[in-house]
Amino acid sequence: MGHSTVDELGMELDIKSTSSSHHHSESIPYMHKVVVPPKQNPLKEFTATVKETFFADDPLRHFKDQPRSRKIVLGLQTIFPILEWGREYNLKKFKGDLIAGLTIASLCIPQDIGYAKLANLAPQYGLYTSFVPPLIYAFMGSSRDIAIGPVAVVSLLLGTLLQNEINPKDDDVRYRRLAVTATFFAGITQVTLGVFRLGFLIDFLSHASIVGFMAGAAVTIALQQLKGLLGIKKFTKKTDVVSVMRSVWSTVHEWNGRSIIIGMSFLAFLLFAKYIGKKNKKFFWVPAIAPLISVIISTFFVYVTHANKHGVQIVNDIPQGINPSSVKEIFFSSEYLIKGFRIGVVAGMIALTEAIAIGRTFASMKDYQLDGNKEMVALGTMNIVGSMTSCYVATGSFSRSAVNYMAGCNTAVSNIVMSFIVLLTLEFMTKLFKYTPNAILASIIISAVVGLIDTEAILLIWKIDKFDFVACMGAFFGVTFASVEIGLLVAVSISFAKILVQVIRPQTAILGQLPRTTVYRNIQQYPDATKVPGILIVRVDSAIYFSNSNYIKERILRWLTNEEEQLKKDSLPRIQYLVVEMSPVTNIDTSGIHAFEELYRSLQKRNIELVLANPGQVVIDKLHASSFASLIGEDKIFLTVADAVLTCAPKMQEP
Known part of the structure; x- marks a missing residue:
């Protein structure tokens, strides 16, 4: 077989395409080269x-x-991106933002009161969280459509983690202080990720895990609302479905008929409103204003009938006035500092994941770019400021963002409008919510979280990837049958496990030649692809690192052993060449080189030659740096599998 030449710069490795000897040189087609990249400064x-x-x-x-x-x-x-797009702002854009802001305000006010209860905080803290954070985000955020405020999943997560440390009924002051401390560190976490551009860390939560986690959280949140919906006074602190249902059935004698009638009738109304909005996009405003209408009607009904004197639980007084300062309430020392930090990191990461996912969704729909790092800094800053103004963790709300989008928002000014309406509510209208029944808040939250259960996405995950489905269901059952934090841990663990499995056990395939072509493909995918007599062609579909190098070597040897046994059984010629197709191999480390050296020695004992096809830039550079190319012979490295086969096949025919 002809041998390769390296040019005077040592930059190119010549590869023979065909020919078994110099006598056939006249039939050699164009000679290809595998280019060795220039040495770079480390x-x-x-x-x-x-x-x-x-x-x-x-x-x-x-x-x-x-x-x-x-x-x-x-x-x-x-x-402050507002300084850039604000120069082109006009009255036409403001009209769209004004309508969108008023619409999402009508949705957020009743939701905020309910979500605060999910976090085991007084109702006003939900309203506080929809006043300051949206203002900060409007100036610093890069999304035009996202609506900021408290959300169900983060409220439940925060409430669950906080009550594991402090019982809100026993010490509501320290509980509130721990809540603002956690919010402060949630903001610090988000800003840190943005400043140091570590946003890729949130990508470790796979889409399937998030879908399962959200669905499980939705079920958990809905079950938690049975307390308000049924008028139960004593309810379990646990969030798993078994504990909740046990608590529900053990308190049947406490159920309040009036609360049930109020809750169930308005729940039916809210779900019907959502159905109308989904059926016809022109009526998007119907489900948006339905919660506020429900609150107004039910509050009036309770006030007129004095239902609160007959067991119907109400919100009671909400303090009037805007956010009081909470700077001095943040724990910067004592044992609660570490607890607040730990809770804040978890809540901040989940809030960030939800906000980035929502922002990217609507950005793609309007075809504009969303800067993930700017978003993290904006979200973190608003939570840091929020922690100093009696807010708890705020993030993007999918339901409100969807309404914001459909209402025709043009910029983040819609958040400013919403914030202004909340300001007016805090200053002048909090007394109107005194007789609002808890049952109506429960029905509003249930109708809101129904949308978090994405059955279509779950079915699609099942069709596409069964491992993803396991991750999805693991997160779902972890949340519903254990706790929110366990579900989150399961989601992260399964996501990491999937990555590890794919890295440690990469795919390999035996290639065959497609009829009447020089194309070589997986024989399992293309049954008409035929193996080349005397040559085994194996493709490695992964980078080769210390974590998988030994497996790849052993897998190739097992392919070889199985093939030799089959050939011996069929009385066919033995394997003389092993061709490793390396185009999918993006990188290789020292362990990978060492594994290939061991593979080379094993093949020598079997009198089989090792041939490589199409190694990439990084790989060929490392093969030369380690002298592995010299070990196997530089004439054993080819640009394509076809070149390797055309060169090796004539060699096998020589006596």
Whole structure:
């Protein structure tokens, strides 16, 4: 077989395509080359890798070659995007934002009161959280459609984690202080991820895990509302379905008929309103204003009939006035500092995941780019400020964002409008909610969380990837039958397990030649692909690292052993060449090189030659750096599988 030549720069490795000897040189087609990349400065290579990982969008590109004054303006616009899009703001855009802001305000006010109860906080804290954080986000956020405020899942998660540390009924002051401490550290976590551009960490929660977690949380939240819906006074602190149902059935004698009638009738009304809005997008405002209408009617009904004197539980007085300062309430010392930090990190990550997912969804629908790192900084800042103004963890709400989008919002000004309406409510209308029955808040929350159960997504996950479905169901059952934090732990664990399984046990395949072509494909996927006599072609579908190198070596040897046994059984010629197709191998480390050296020695004992096809830039560079290319022979590295086969086949025919 002809041998390869390396040019004077040592940059290119010549690869023979066909020919078994120099006597057939006249029939050799064009000679291809596997190019060896130039040696790079290790520091530059490391810097390039870090830049691609953390700064792929090159955030400083706009600052290059700009005067200092312009750099200051661009810097302010980076921190406050409103300074950029605000220059083009006009009355037409404001009309859309005004309608959208009024619409989501009518939805958020009753929801906020209910969500605060989920977090075991007084109703006003839900309203506080829809006043300050949306204002901060409007100036710093990059999403045009996301609506900010408390949400059901984060409220439940925060309430569950907090009450594990402090019983809100025994010490509501310390409980509230721990809540604002957790909110402060949730904001710190989010800002840190944004500043250091670590947003990729939230991607470790797979889509399937999030779908399962949200569905499980929705079921848990709905079951928690049975307390208000049925008028039960004593209810379990646990959130799992078994404990909740046991608590429900053990208190049948406490059920209040009036509460049940109020809750169930308005729940039916709210679900019917959602059905109308889903059936005809023009009536999106119907489910948006239905909660407020329900609150007004039910509150009037309770006030007129004095139902609160007959066992119907009501909200009672909500303090009037805007957010009081809570800076001094944050635990910066004592044992609760660490507890607040731990709870805040978990709540902050979940809030961030939900907000980024919502923001990206609506950004893709309107075809604009969402800067994930800016979003993290904006969300974190609003929660830090919120923790100092009596708010708890706020994030993007999917239901309110959907209404905001359908109402025709154009910019984040809709959040400012919503915030202004909440301000008016806090200043002048809190007394009107005194007789609001808890049953109506329960029905509002149940109707809101129904949308978190995405059955279509679950069925699609089942069809596409069974492992993803296991992750989805693991998160779902973890939340419903254990607790919110257990469900979250299961979701993260299964997501990591999937990554590990795919890395540790990558796919490999035996390739065969498609009829009348020089294309080689997986023989299981293409049954008409035929094996080449005397040559076993194996493809490795993964980077080769210390975690999988030994498995890949053993898997290739098992392919080889099985093939040899079958050939011997059929009295066919033995394998003389093993061709490893390496185009999917994006990288290889020292363990991978070592595994290939062991594979090479094993093949030598069997009198089989090792041949490589199409190694990529990083791989070929490392093969040369480790002298593995010299070990197997540089004439054993080919540009394509077809080149390798055409070169090896004539060699087998030689005496």
